[in-house]
Amino acid sequence: MNLQDLLYGVSIKSLTGLPQVEVTALAFDSRLVNPGTLFFAIKGTAVDGHRFIDQTIAAGASVIVCEELPAELNENVTYVEVADSAEALGVIACNFYGNPSADLKLVGITGTNGKTTIATLLFQLFGGLNYGVGLISTVQNQINDRVVAATHTTPNPIALNELLREMVDEGCEYCFMEVSSHAVSQHRIAGLTFAGGVFSNITHDHLDFHKTFDNYIKAKKGFFDMLPKSAFALTNTDDKNGMVMLQNTKAYKKTYALKQMADFKAKIIENKFSGLHLEIDHTDVYFKMVGSFNAYNLLAAYGTAVLLEQDQLRVLTTLSALSGAEGRFDYTVSKSGIVGIVDYAHTPDAVQNVLSTIANIRKGTEQVITVIGCGGDRDKTKRPVMAKVACDWSDKVILTSDNPRTEDPQAIIKDMEAGVSPTNQRKAISILDRREAIKTACHIAQPGDIILIAGKGHEKYQEINGVRQHFDDKEIINEQLNQIS
Numbered sequence: 001m002n003l004q005d006l007l008y009g010v011s012i013k014s015l016t017g018l019p020q021v022e023v024t025a026l027a028f029d030s031r032l033v034n035p036g037t038l039f040f041a042i043k044g045t046a047v048d049g050h051r052f053i054d055q056t057i058a059a060g061a062s063v064i065v066c067e068e069l070p071a072e073l074n075e076n077v078t079y080v081e082v083a084d085s086a087e088a089l090g091v092i093a094c095n096f097y098g099n100p101s102a103d104l105k106l107v108g109i110t111g112t113n114g115k116t117t118i119a120t121l122l123f124q125l126f127g128g129l130n131y132g133v134g135l136i137s138t139v140q141n142q143i144n145d146r147v148v149a150a151t152h153t154t155p156n157p158i159a160l161n162e163l164l165r166e167m168v169d170e171g172c173e174y175c176f177m178e179v180s181s182h183a184v185s186q187h188r189i190a191g192l193t194f195a196g197g198v199f200s201n202i203t204h205d206h207l208d209f210h211k212t213f214d215n216y217i218k219a220k221k222g223f224f225d226m227l228p229k230s231a232f233a234l235t236n237t238d239d240k241n242g243m244v245m246l247q248n249t250k251a252y253k254k255t256y257a258l259k260q261m262a263d264f265k266a267k268i269i270e271n272k273f274s275g276l277h278l279e280i281d282h283t284d285v286y287f288k289m290v291g292s293f294n295a296y297n298l299l300a301a302y303g304t305a306v307l308l309e310q311d312q313l314r315v316l317t318t319l320s321a322l323s324g325a326e327g328r329f330d331y332t333v334s335k336s337g338i339v340g341i342v343d344y345a346h347t348p349d350a351v352q353n354v355l356s357t358i359a360n361i362r363k364g365t366e367q368v369i370t371v372i373g374c375g376g377d378r379d380k381t382k383r384p385v386m387a388k389v390a391c392d393w394s395d396k397v398i399l400t401s402d403n404p405r406t407e408d409p410q411a412i413i414k415d416m417e418a419g420v421s422p423t424n425q426r427k428a429i430s431i432l433d434r435r436e437a438i439k440t441a442c443h444i445a446q447p448g449d450i451i452l453i454a455g456k457g458h459e460k461y462q463e464i465n466g467v468r469q470h471f472d473d474k475e476i477i478n479e480q481l482n483q484i485s
């Protein structure tokens with residue numbers, strides 16, 4: 001594609017060299033540059049991509065998009081100087097793939113918890129309503145029935161636009177995608193045309209990256225700030241930052257809530273292991289999904305579908321049969337009656353939500369045993385809080401590993417142990433090996449007891465020392481429960 005066409009919508013500080021260059025590929029990683037590639041030099045969290053410019057020219061890059069021009073310029077190369085290379089990458093990737101988001105009704109979902117659940121419910125719902133539909137999520141990406149493995153919650157702009165292009169080419173009319181706060185900060189969504197945005201909630205997470213809770217709020221709000229007038233912005237007003245998200249948006253504002261006044265309202269009639277009984281817009285509906293937090297997710301999906309002009313009753317009927325994303329409140333019962341729940345709760349708020357849901361629906365005499373760890377190379381300040389919440393809401397807690405990545409697993413557990421108060425100490429033990437931790441929980445459990453395995457949900461790996469090994473909480477709990485029943 002011609003460079004001039006690619007630069008449409010990009011604010012350029014300077015252009016040196018020929019503007020009429022044919023670009024055959026885009027890359028922000030020097031190791032992926034071939035002749036004819038446009039290379040983006042991006043200042044990252046670990047290194048500055050500007051240092052690879054010479055290397056990429058040697059590999060055949062014909063255009064360099066950068067924030068600082070090199071001291072010596074190569075006369076066979078075109079240099080485009082911009083204020084923010086990551087943002088330029090977003091816009092240029094949209095242009096390179098022919099702006100596929102404009103040919104879809106693209107809805108982004110942001111928030112600390114619930115993004116995957118809401119996006120997956122919407123994907124399943126619109127599939128059920130017989131539309132061609134795409135999904136971009138933490139668990140997996142999907143183009144109608146075709147599954148494309150996910151590497152990030154929100155992919156980089158090149159991968160993202162390539163996926164959206166395939167969705168358009170394969171007949172998708174809608175796409176539901178998760179918008180992570182990292183993606184907003186790093187402009188992974190720059191240049192996309194959204195038909196709507198949804199906010200679930202904001203609680204403690206990712207302070208390693210955003211540094212302060214205020215910055216984290218601003219990142220999420222940045223998504224609503226970029227929505228066009230024609231889009232809708234749907235927010236949860238039971239969350240105290242729900243309205244903050246909409247302060248500066250041009251999109252038309254809509255709200256959902258269980259407690260506050262809102263455009264879309266739901267009431268929990270019953271919340272049981274067998275599912276939720278809700279009243280939504282004066283209609284009684286039974287859902288397969290469990291837990292009051294899922295009442296919010298179902299309501300968000302319902303509100304979105306109505307804003308996308310779907311028939312309310314058809315939406316509710318189709319939603320009622322859905323089970324949402326893999327590894328979210330995923331439960332099995334052993335022959336002896338031990339309940340094993342695998343859930344992706346990896347923030348203090350999510351752990352509390354899942355455990356309070358269990359507390360609300362348990363019969364009363366059974367014990368709740370929680371197996372929980374915290375990820376390495378991620379927000380350290382959430383570790384003691386997650387351990388405290390787990391202890392406050394469980395009868396027994398086994399602290400263990402959850403993707404230590406490049407950190408020392410024992411040191412992570414030590415950070416968690418700092419959150420175990422003296423009164424909670426009798427409840428908690430630490431077992432480094434996650435498989436052993438799950439096994440121990442199953443051995444301690446009596447018939448009727450409830451075991452929660454938190455943090456990894458759908459994940460099929462454990463990352464230790466930067467290496468991913470096969471690991472599946474669901475597989476292990478099933479294996480263990482089968483052995484003891």
Ligand SMILES: CC(=O)N[C@H]1[C@@H](OP(=O)(O)OP(=O)(O)OC[C@H]2O[C@@H](n3ccc(=O)[nH]c3=O)[C@H](O)[C@@H]2O)O[C@H](CO)[C@@H](O)[C@@H]1O[C@H](C)C(=O)N[C@@H](C)C(=O)N[C@H](CCC(=O)O)C(=O)O
Nearest residue numbers: 028029030042044045046047049052152153154156180182
């Ligand atoms: C912290 C973070 O988000 N990092 C992402 C970021 O990498 P970075 O800024 O650290 O890049 P860097 O390593 O400093 O390199 C800077 C630049 O130099 C380039 N480079 C680097 C080395 C080299 O030899 N040549 C070269 O050209 C890199 O390609 C990059 O363009 O940009 C990369 C390319 O898009 C991402 O792959 C990477 O995701 C890392 C792997 C990651 O783990 N991200 C997580 C935290 C994340 O994004 N999570 C959110 C979900 C969060 C949630 O649950 O809400 C997500 O959306 O998945």
Ligand SMILES: Nc1ncnc2c1ncn2[C@@H]1O[C@H](COP(=O)(O)OP(=O)(O)OP(=O)(O)O)[C@@H](O)[C@H]1O
Nearest residue numbers: 112113114115116117138293328343344345350353
């Ligand atoms: N609406 C909600 N409010 C609070 N907690 C929730 C909500 N929905 C789900 N959870 C809890 O958070 C966990 C993660 O849910 P989900 O995967 O849908 O969130 P996410 O926002 O996609 O997370 P990630 O940021 O990792 O992509 C669930 O397993 C559950 O414990």
Ligand SMILES: N[C@H](CCC[C@H](N)C(=O)O)C(=O)O
Nearest residue numbers: 346374375378402403455456
């Ligand atoms: N999207 C989240 C997932 C955390 C899941 C947990 N299992 C972990 O590895 O910390 C993150 O990357 O922070």
Ligand SMILES: [Mg+2]
Nearest residue numbers: 115116138153
């Ligand atoms: Mg997700």
